[in-house]
Amino acid sequence: MQQKSQTPTYLRDMDFPEGKKIILFDGVCNLCNAAVQRIIQRDRQDVFLMAPLQGPTARELTRERGIDTEQVDSIILIDPGVAYYIKSDAALEIARDLKGYRWLPFLTGWIPRAVRDWVYDLVARNRYGWFGKRQDCMLPTPEIKEKFLD
Template sequence: MPRPIVIFDGDCGLCNGFVAWLIRHDPREQFLIAGSAGEVGRAALAAMGLDASVAASTLVLATVDGPRLRADAVAGILGTLAWPWRAARSITWVPRRWRNGVYDAIARRRPRADADDPACGMPPASLVEAWRARLATSADVDALRV
């Protein structure tokens, strides 16, 4: 089964922080990552039928079942991790309009941080190797198109 790809804005400090957090809390390496500004990130968005501009302010989870956006992406990611993070899946009980409203309010206040390479973000020094090992490839994107 192909691994889902987390597509994020590599110039977003909050997005980079979330991806760093995910790498530390996903010991089974269930998720790959791709910056939305890179070739692989843009290809994954296209494979999901999404315009590249969507990832400028939205976290996208690309899966074989299609894309999950915003709060659904967060719930889809956290819901597969160990306790207590998997409890976050319960946010899907909240109407999508409300949970995406909270997501959007947080996204409007997110810090910007120029990444050395927005195509893959800006990993903390302690995670550079693990971060690079999780970068999705074109083959990973192709596997999602099944």
């Protein structure tokens, strides 16, 4: 008897709705939660789904891709079946799909990744001290619950 895959069906790339991208974020970081709220407000084409890095969906998606969440612990963008992006690349890729922010990749994309990621890492390292930290992951309101995977 053949054993079924241990990967839950909803995590397989082929099962994600076409055209959707997944943002994995630090669910206890106030800065990250504010960014997620802004993304939801600006996601006029309904492109993004969200999952906190502390949840089972993010654990499975990062494991499948070999992403070390000890090294990248603030934002990851997954475009199922295409690629994943981390740090400043993730932020710029997200901006491409947001009303009012599409200009950002053109303005800052020419800056070398090493410089962009240095600034990104500086903010990421200090985000709890500068912006605070929650005890638990954000609970989505009923109006935006369908945007979250867990």
